[in-house]
Amino acid sequence: MSIDYVIQHAAPTLAGIKTGNLFPCTFASTQDMVRDLREINRVLVPRGLRLLPLRRKDDRALLYLFRPADLSRDLAGQEARRLLREAGYGDDLTHLVCLRELTRRLREGEEFPHEIGLFLGYPPEDVAGFMTHRGKNCKCVGCWKVYGDEYAARRRFAAYQSCTANYCRRRAGGASLEGLTVSRLPRSEER
Numbered sequence: 001m002s003i004d005y006v007i008q009h010a011a012p013t014l015a016g017i018k019t020g021n022l023f024p025c026t027f028a029s030t031q032d033m034v035r036d037l038r039e040i041n042r043v044l045v046p047r048g049l050r051l052l053p054l055r056r057k058d059d060r061a062l063l064y065l066f067r068p069a070d071l072s073r074d075l076a077g078q079e080a081r082r083l084l085r086e087a088g089y090g091d092d093l094t095h096l097v098c099l100r101e102l103t104r105r106l107r108e109g110e111e112f113p114h115e116i117g118l119f120l121g122y123p124p125e126d127v128a129g130f131m132t133h134r135g136k137n138c139k140c141v142g143c144w145k146v147y148g149d150e151y152a153a154r155r156r157f158a159a160y161q162s163c164t165a166n167y168c169r170r171r172a173g174g175a176s177l178e179g180l181t182v183s184r185l186p187r188s189e190e191r
Helices: 003-014 030-047 068-075 078-086 095-108 124-133 150-172
Strands: 020-026 050-057 060-066
Touching: 003 020, 003 060, 003 150, 030 050, 030 060, 050 095, 060 068, 068 078, 068 095, 078 124
Parallel strands: none
Antiparallel strands: 020 060, 050 060
């Protein structure tokens, strides 16, 4: 997996303006996947990010690049907690426990878990709207289907698109993954 591929699919998370990105990737072997993820995580982890495979099938993996501190903050919100409980996540809603449950659901389930939007930084009202309306009757569509604040969502979509274009340009100009990854560690982890 190339660094360019990660940047094309997850620039907003690398820039620190989005909680997480989810994207598919093909690997020649499990060993190649482990090696590539380990190599990329050597750069990302010290900057407060993680890249994990959430699901694998044959030579394809569904990868999740995220900021644990942001995910923890997002999942602590009252509406997010309500949605997770209603989806059957139980009472321990720490980001690690929720991530384990999401991974289990992705690996075992036939249907894609709609609460995944909470793990990607989507507004809880839009995740709830999608679940309630089964993906229909939204106000607009961008990175996700919008049921709440359309104006705010369109601004975020534009920011993500601009960020991705900027990061791809900078990468083409020789910028490294280290140079493109905004470091934001929780205060307890700062050096």
